[in-house]
Amino acid sequence: xxxxxxxxxxxxxxxxxxxxxxxxxxxxxxxxxxxxxxxxxxxxxxxxxxxxxxxxxxxxxxxxxxxxxxxxxxxxxxxxxxxxxxxxxxxxxxxxxxxxxxxxxxxxxxxxxxxxxxxxxxxxxxxxxxxxxxxxxxxxxxxxxxxxxxxxxxxxxxxxxxxxxxxxxxxxxxxxxxxxxxxxxxxxxxxxxxxxxxxxxxxxxxxxxxxxxxxxxxxxxxxxxxxxxxxxxxxxxxxxxxxxxxxxxxxxxxxxxxxxxxxxxxxxxxxxxxxxxxxxxxxxxxxxxxxxxxxxxxxxxxxxxxxxxxxxxxxxxxxxxxxxxxxxxxxxxxxxxxxxxxxxxxxxxxxxxxxxxxxxxxxxxxxxxxxxxxxxxxxxxxxxxxxxxxxxxxxxxxxxxxx
Amino acid sequence: xxxxxxxxxxxxxxxxxxxxxxxxxxxxxxxxxxxxxxxxxxxxxxxxxxxxxxxxxxxxxxxxxxxxxxxxxxxxxxxxxxxxxxxxxxxxxxxxxxxxxxxxxxxxxxxxxxxxxxxxxxxxxxxxxxxxxxxxxxxxxxxxxxxxxxxxxxxxxxxxxxxxxxxxxxxxxxxxxxxxxxxxxxxxxxxxxxxxxxxxxxxxxxxxxxxxxxxxxxxxxxxxxxxxxxxxxxxxxxxxxxxxxxxxxxx
Ligand SMILES: Nc1ncnc2c1ncn2[C@@H]1O[C@H](COP(=O)(O)OP(=O)(O)OP(=O)(O)O)[C@@H](O)[C@H]1O
Ligand SMILES: [Mg+2]
Numbered sequence: 001x002x003x004x005x006x007x008x009x010x011x012x013x014x015x016x017x018x019x020x021x022x023x024x025x026x027x028x029x030x031x032x033x034x035x036x037x038x039x040x041x042x043x044x045x046x047x048x049x050x051x052x053x054x055x056x057x058x059x060x061x062x063x064x065x066x067x068x069x070x071x072x073x074x075x076x077x078x079x080x081x082x083x084x085x086x087x088x089x090x091x092x093x094x095x096x097x098x099x100x101x102x103x104x105x106x107x108x109x110x111x112x113x114x115x116x117x118x119x120x121x122x123x124x125x126x127x128x129x130x131x132x133x134x135x136x137x138x139x140x141x142x143x144x145x146x147x148x149x150x151x152x153x154x155x156x157x158x159x160x161x162x163x164x165x166x167x168x169x170x171x172x173x174x175x176x177x178x179x180x181x182x183x184x185x186x187x188x189x190x191x192x193x194x195x196x197x198x199x200x201x202x203x204x205x206x207x208x209x210x211x212x213x214x215x216x217x218x219x220x221x222x223x224x225x226x227x228x229x230x231x232x233x234x235x236x237x238x239x240x241x242x243x244x245x246x247x248x249x250x251x252x253x254x255x256x257x258x259x260x261x262x263x264x265x266x267x268x269x270x271x272x273x274x275x276x277x278x279x280x281x282x283x284x285x286x287x288x289x290x291x292x293x294x295x296x297x298x299x300x301x302x303x304x305x306x307x308x309x310x311x312x313x314x315x316x317x318x319x320x321x322x323x324x325x326x327x328x329x330x331x332x333x334x335x336x337x338x339x340x341x342x343x344x345x346x347x348x349x350x351x352x353x354x355x356x357x358x359x360x361x362x363x364x365x366x367x368x369x370x371x372x373x374x375x376x377x378x379x380x381x382x383x384x385x386x387x388x389x390x391x392x393x394x395x396x397x398x399x400x401x402x403x
Numbered sequence: 404x405x406x407x408x409x410x411x412x413x414x415x416x417x418x419x420x421x422x423x424x425x426x427x428x429x430x431x432x433x434x435x436x437x438x439x440x441x442x443x444x445x446x447x448x449x450x451x452x453x454x455x456x457x458x459x460x461x462x463x464x465x466x467x468x469x470x471x472x473x474x475x476x477x478x479x480x481x482x483x484x485x486x487x488x489x490x491x492x493x494x495x496x497x498x499x500x501x502x503x504x505x506x507x508x509x510x511x512x513x514x515x516x517x518x519x520x521x522x523x524x525x526x527x528x529x530x531x532x533x534x535x536x537x538x539x540x541x542x543x544x545x546x547x548x549x550x551x552x553x554x555x556x557x558x559x560x561x562x563x564x565x566x567x568x569x570x571x572x573x574x575x576x577x578x579x580x581x582x583x584x585x586x587x588x589x590x591x592x593x594x595x596x597x598x599x600x601x602x603x604x605x606x607x608x609x610x611x612x613x614x615x616x617x618x619x620x621x622x623x624x625x626x627x628x629x630x631x632x633x634x635x636x637x638x639x640x641x642x643x644x645x646x647x648x649x650x651x652x653x654x
Contacts (some may be wrong), residue, residue, distance in 0.1 A: 004541060042585070151502065179552050272554050350491060351523075352491045353491045353493050355453060355475055356487075356490055357501075357504070358474070358475040358476040358479065358547060358653050359451055359452075359475050359476070359478075359484070359485055360479060360484075360501065360504055360505050360545060361476060361479045361480060361505070361507055361549065362472075362476060362504060363476050364476070367476075369495060370500075370504070373495070373496075374494055374495030374496035374528070375494060375495055376495065377495035377496075377497075378495065396542065
């Protein structure tokens, strides 16, 4: 820990490699602490509604466990299923020695000032773990909720799918309705062990002036599957995220899907990088981005290091009402016999498609909305229908707002 | 009734239709023949209202309304529907969703698809990777769901296997209510009244004539309509002598 503290201190002013620099001192409002609750029913209605927009079901129907954090405090952390653990990370670091084997083991504390801050001023976060062989039936949900105007939330999450387990996590990030600005820093470390399956779905529903700096790293062992979905449809001031995944074990698979909408004033810089290190590993990074006047950079990077690995990158962007879209797909092969491809397209909706739907009775606006919805409707193999419908709902809600 | 009077249409700078006069009365189905590139698809697209087909002069009237400058969806609402020769594919839009849209809450998507042996395609993105024959079925299914009063079919049976040709042919005949006949207690006039559907079908193969009792045939040659006559007779003549004879009528 001492070593981490030192490294973090040294990096506390270190600018990130990409993305607009954030003046951390501008977010000096001390986030308040909150009492824990025993029952989600006691949450204010307003909170419940905002959480629902980010896919968090406070009724907990068809959820195996729930973690809720408000500002700097975890207020609710429960597992409803055997073989599943949901623990606030500060408590875990204090009481459980094994957690230290995971804390900052994939992500580097001195990567930049955001990682440094997340260590030096940790406001909790969660540890979610599926024990060996446990197939967790329903998704586990986690909500990171920011209530204090102008404050920061620095969280660190660790997700572990032990050998032969199956775990589906949905994380909803949201702000209270009255909040207009704030800063969220989120460190996530994913461990997908031998033959385990982990799906992680993140829905962002922030305030217009939020700044978000996630830093995520995943490691997938032999036969493991890591499925990561990211949905950001709401206006946001700036997000820069470039999660890295290491496919270390033989036959490990990673699939990334992101659905992005950039509104005027928004700056989204979202990527995904996968190192295909094990034999027969496979990776797929797919992004669908729409801008209505915002700036979007969609990055993707596949690095093939073993013969026979396969990867595919796909960045599709639509410019609807002005804005800026930059697709940056990168492929690197370091040995013979890697098979990697990419497909990038930036354009507008084909007029012919609009007319086609109009001839089936839709107005021009309805036809456009239908095509946009289709554009964002990506088939995600292996994702439970419940989570797919949460994604569809987030897309649907955003449509009502921007159409 | 569809009434087209002395229509002239430009596509870009090019005049692709000239002096088009056409009248399709309720209950009538017309067949449109013509060599490749003669303007058949252009005529259908113009009736449907595609703005790139610019009406320079003349007039299109449907159900008594001047629709010459109406938008596509207004025409759809008024009861015009089209089965396309080459429809676009739309990523992420499921065939089921599109059929639901066509039904406009008034039809049963699953049952309609069943009728065309097309159920397994409902979960696929519309037209994405569909084979030639599958596209024809998907188009027909959309029209069945829409159930317009004027059916425009652009080569509904081209590239379709023999078994499916009979399915498609019979379905079209049924949609156009061509299977209704005068009976002891209903006069021909009354039957026609119950059968207001109109059809305009483009065909090269003529197979459709084996299934649909068409009232009239026309040949479009180089942007001009010629040879108004019995469809089977026209088809026989084209088979025997090619479109050469039509040149003479078109002049
Ligand atoms: N977008 C376009 N750009 C240039 N020319 C076009 C375009 N669309 C149609 N044309 C031309 O207009 C003419 C008429 O085309 P149309 O599609 O109406 O023919 P068609 O009679 O339906 O032919 P086919 O039997 O081959 O389907 C053709 O010469 C065609 O090349
Ligand atoms: Mg044609």
